[in-house]
Amino acid sequence: MFFATDLHGSERTFRKFINAAKFYHVQILIMGGDVLGKLAVPIIREPSGNFRATLHGRVNRITTAAELTAFQDQLGVLGFYFKVMDEDEFLRLSADPAAVERLFQQLSLERLRSWIELAETRLAGTGTMCYITGGNDDFPEVLEALNRPDAQCVFAAEDKVLQVDAQHSLISQGFSTPTPWHTPREVPDAVLGTMIDKLIAQVDDPARCIFNFHEPPVDSTLDTCPQLDWSTDPPAQITRAGQVVLFGAGSKSVRSAIERTQPLLSLHGHIHESPGAVRIGKTLCINPGSEYGEGVLRGCILNLSAGQIDSYQLTSG
Incomplete structure (x- = not known):
């Protein structure tokens, strides 16, 4: 499988994502959130x-x-x-x-629909399935375009338990905890935990489940970013002794869910500048990072078999 996240509307990066199926010889594509662009x-x-x-x-x-x-x-x-x-x-x-917001959502919807059409065309007949979830930056009204009764290769993954192959299931959640930018899909950490727990309760075998949660677990090194002063507009980086203060911006609830459940794999994004792979207990947790604005696709190739991860490789190109 191939996982990438935080494409934020980038046309070049999305095309690379779809082409990754052929380039890397994978049968499963997973996009982990923040699908839409930020500016018109x-x-x-x-x-x-x-x-x-x-x-x-x-x-x-x-x-x-x-x-x-x-x-x-x-x-x-x-x-x-x-x-x-x-x-x-x-x-x-x-x-x-x-009117500006209505126009922005209209343009977002048009691009997302064009992406879905492109992906369905490129993946038709290949046997590759593509699973997409939104992120905190994505408008719920626009994400509805992913829910299509005639879907063949491209599927909405959020708030569902999906069987991605004979051995492994996938659960996805794209909300985040509050940010300084007050994005469309933010909830308190405890509420995010409740949303995640409802999904986990539907999983038959957590040891063969893949978590696809947009926000990374707190203090995991997958969530390290500059600490911001929320009182300024725009938010400013906090410095001490001339150095930018870094901290873990991830979710306590996401970390707790991983620690308690110990899924096979946990996929994350949200913090673009903190790519890496770590283990929390037995669970491999991955954030490939994002350089969408440069047209660079960061991702991760994973080979899975019968409840185990045979290999993985972070990619950039």
């Missing part, structure tokens, strides 16, 4: 026929169709959405935050 960029059509768009604080002047295509491709790699509009539409949207 207006591309403003000027009366002259040229375009302008602001990216990373810099105004880009676009004068040819080739430049427009190249800029849109650049946004796709970054995981950003875009809409070409005239000045009047831009001004109307700027004055209406609710």
Whole structure:
């Protein structure tokens, strides 16, 4: 199987994820959350026929169709959405935050549907199954697009017990504990624990179960990141003696579930800068990290047989 997470809308990274099935010769693809992008960029059509768009604080002047295509491709790699509009539409949207959110969700939904269609086409007839769950950054309304009665190769995994092969089951949960950014799918740690426990109660054999929980276990080295001051906007890194303070940002409930249940494997994401593989008791826990904005696919190949992990390899490319 191949696991990757936190693609955040990146077109190039998603295509690499789907192509990983053929490249790595795997029969199972698992995407671990934060599927959607984080930003939509207006591309403003000027009366002259040229375009302008602001990216990373810099105004880009676009004068040819080739430049427009190249800029849109650049946004796709970054995981950003875009809409070409005239000045009047831009001004109307700027004055209406609710309309901006509706547009963002519409663009998110369009890209997710295009990804599903691409994956179904690429995986058809290969025998490879793809399981996707959302993350804390993903809008529930958009994630509904994954629940399709005619699914052949691409399946919504969240809040379900799925049999991914004859020997192993998969349970997935994409919510996280609170973050400084107040993302769409956050709950208190105790509530997350209750959600996880309801899933575990449906598992027949935990020793042959794969956990796919977006948030990593606390203090596991899979959750190490800079500590932030939530009182500033945007949140600022806390420093001491000139050094950034690092801490374990993961979930106590996720760690407790792993310690109590001891599944075969536990897959995580959420903390992009903390890739690695560790054991909690007998359970192998993995966070491949994420470099989606560079178009780099980080992931992990795993070979499983009859309730054991024969091998695993973190990948980047």
